[in-house]
Amino acid sequence: MTHGNALGLLGIARRAGRLRFGYDTAVEAMKGGAAKLVLLSGELSEKTKKNLRFEAGRYGVPAIETAYTMEEFRSAMGKKTGVLAVCDDGFAEKLRRELPSAEEREEFAYDGKIQSE
Secondary structure: OOHHHHHHHHHHHHHOOOEEEOHHHHHHHHHOOOOOEEEEOOOOOHHHHHHHHHHHHHHOOOEEEOOOOHHHHHHHHOOOOOEEEEOOHHHHHHHHHHOOOHHHOOEEOOOOOEEOO
């Protein structure tokens, strides 16, 4: 699977019921321990990205800002959103491998500081 096929994997995760959509729902999934990974659209406002990074760090959930637009998320999953919580270890691990390498992205650790994998 290539980077471009990560969207296909998100479509499969959606059909399997392993995604939560939107800011509030993603935060609830993190708070409840269900979220294993949070994906952010590159189109989100800086304030929203900052708030999500804070929440992800607070609950110890990796957060990845993707280059995908909300429209690309909609095309893959049938739902337009800028925030996705992946609630399955297998899907989360596969997505982490399929998305760009750590050198090409920023990932946010538990302490809320930006670090590479």
